[in-house]
Amino acid sequence: xxxSEIMLQxxxxxxxxxxxxxxxxxxxxxxxxxxxxxxxxxNYYSIYSEGWWASEWxxxxxxxxxxxxxxxxxxxxRSLGFALASTVGCFVIGFxxxxxxxxNFRLQWFYYIIFIIPMLTVPIVIAYTAExxxxxxxxxxxxxxxxxxxxxxxxxxxxxxxxxxxxVLMEVxxxxxxxxxxxxxGLASLPKEPVEAAQxxxxxxxxxxxxxxxxxxxxxxxxxxVLRFLEAMAEFPKTWAIxxxxxxxxxxxxxxxxxxxxxxxxxxxxxAAMSYxxxxxxxxxxxxxxxxxxxxxxxIAQVQAN
Amino acid sequence: MTKSQKQNLDNVIRYTLLTVWLLIVLFPLFWIVATSFKxxxxxxxxxxxxxxxxxxxxxxxxxxxxxxxxxxxxxCSIRSETIHSTS
Numbered sequence: 275x276x277x278s279e280i281m282l283q284x285x286x287x288x289x290x291x292x293x294x295x296x297x298x299x300x301x302x303x304x305x306x307x308x309x310x311x312x313x314x315x316x317n318y319y320s321i322y323s324e325g326w327w328a329s330e331w332x333x334x335x336x337x338x339x340x341x342x343x344x345x346x347x348x349x350x351x352r353s354l355g356f357a358l359a360s361t362v363g364c365f366v367i368g369f370x371x372x373x374x375x376x377x378n379f380r381l382q383w384f385y386y387i388i389f390i391i392p393m394l395t396v397p398i399v400i401a402y403t404a405e406x407x408x409x410x411x412x413x414x415x416x417x418x419x420x421x422x423x424x425x426x427x428x429x430x431x432x433x434x435x436x437x438x439x440x441x442v443l444m445e446v447x448x449x450x451x452x453x454x455x456x457x458x459x460g461l462a463s464l465p466k467e468p469v470e471a472a473q474x475x476x477x478x479x480x481x482x483x484x485x486x487x488x489x490x491x492x493x494x495x496x497x498x499x500v501l502r503f504l505e506a507m508a509e510f511p512k513t514w515a516i517x518x519x520x521x522x523x524x525x526x527x528x529x530x531x532x533x534x535x536x537x538x539x540x541x542x543x544x545x546a547a548m549s550y551x552x553x554x555x556x557x558x559x560x561x562x563x564x565x566x567x568x569x570x571x572x573x574i575a576q577v578q579a580n
Numbered sequence: 581m582t583k584s585q586k587q588n589l590d591n592v593i594r595y596t597l598l599t600v601w602l603l604i605v606l607f608p609l610f611w612i613v614a615t616s617f618k619x620x621x622x623x624x625x626x627x628x629x630x631x632x633x634x635x636x637x638x639x640x641x642x643x644x645x646x647x648x649x650x651x652x653x654x655x656c657s658i659r660s661e662t663i664h665s666t667s
Binding site: 367370371374375379381385388389391392400403404406407409411412413415416419447 | 594604611624
């Protein structure tokens with residue numbers, strides 16, 4: 275009908291009108307930085323030159339140096355592994371908490387308030403507090419020793435094999451509430467009729483969860499996973515404040531490596547090239563995630579239309 | 581199992597799991613507060629001291645008071661700002 279087409283056009287134009295100033299201001303602020311990074315990726319900046327404009331043209335040498343740098347490869351693998359572990363951990367705990375808490379019960383408000391607190395804490399505070407707690411003769415080992423019975427002197431911070439796991443645990447503690455509130459919103463938005471119908475028909479709780487709630491939750495699960503993954507790839511304060519790259523290079527993730535290259539080795543061009551390569555990688559991941567999200571949303575719209 | 585027995589069991593499991601995570605969330609916050617009242621020797625003691633036997637305000641005094649404390653710092657900043665801006 276013509277009227278709904280006009281409404282659709284108006285909605286699209288309104289969306290563009292509202293988004294335009296936002297995107298324009300982001301481009302205004304980010305634009306110069308991105309352009310400078312692009313420039314530095316092709317022109318070698320040395321701190322001995324008179325300024326960034328006096329950088330020498332190196333064409334693709336800087337990019338090829340970065341692409342074939344094994345330290346960079348291993349940092350990418352570490353970052354991906356860390357982001358994966360932290361995303362799965364945050365999701366499992368967040369989803370579990372949401373499943374336990376989305377129905378109203380007596381002390382729900384109390385638990386809800388306290389569960390949100392870790393997300394609101396400043397990451398540096400979490401980093402230094404964790405450093406105090408994870409000290410080899412600190413309270414965490416003390417509690418574990420009391421539970422297990424004998425002295426558990428786990429070297430959370432000084433053992434290069436466990437260091438990345440320690441950061442994952444800190445990250446999960448910090449950001450599980452994020453997944454928690456996303457999944458709470460998702461569970462609250464589920465329609466009640468299919469669940470009630472299934473309960474009347476006598477389906478077990480597990481079956482109701484697995485076959486009715488989970489498929490409807492898929493787009494929100496994808497959203498929670500993707501958002502957490504992107505943020506985890508960019509995690510810096512907790513890794514740097516405690517480890518500065520880890521015992522050796524055990525926790526040298528991409529942000530840490532870029533920071534080292536920029537402010538310790540003063541190799542700005544290499545850092546700029548690394549930033550661009552990582553940005554391209556993340557853009558690919560985001561586009562894939564958006565495609566998956568769109569497919570899921572279309573599937574749900576189809577199911578609901580039937 | 582009757583319906584109300586099942587609901588009771590659900591509640592028990594729910595409260596147990598939620599309380600476990602509650603303790604995990606609250607412990608670092610408790611540790612910060614408890615450590616702020618500890619004298620030096622209790623900071624890194626082993627077995628760990630969860631609440632000091634002799635709580636002290638000396639840490640707060642170091643941060644806020646004295647020659648290099650936050651209060652004197654703030655007052656000096658304000659005074660130098662006013663002198664600088666009115667001169």
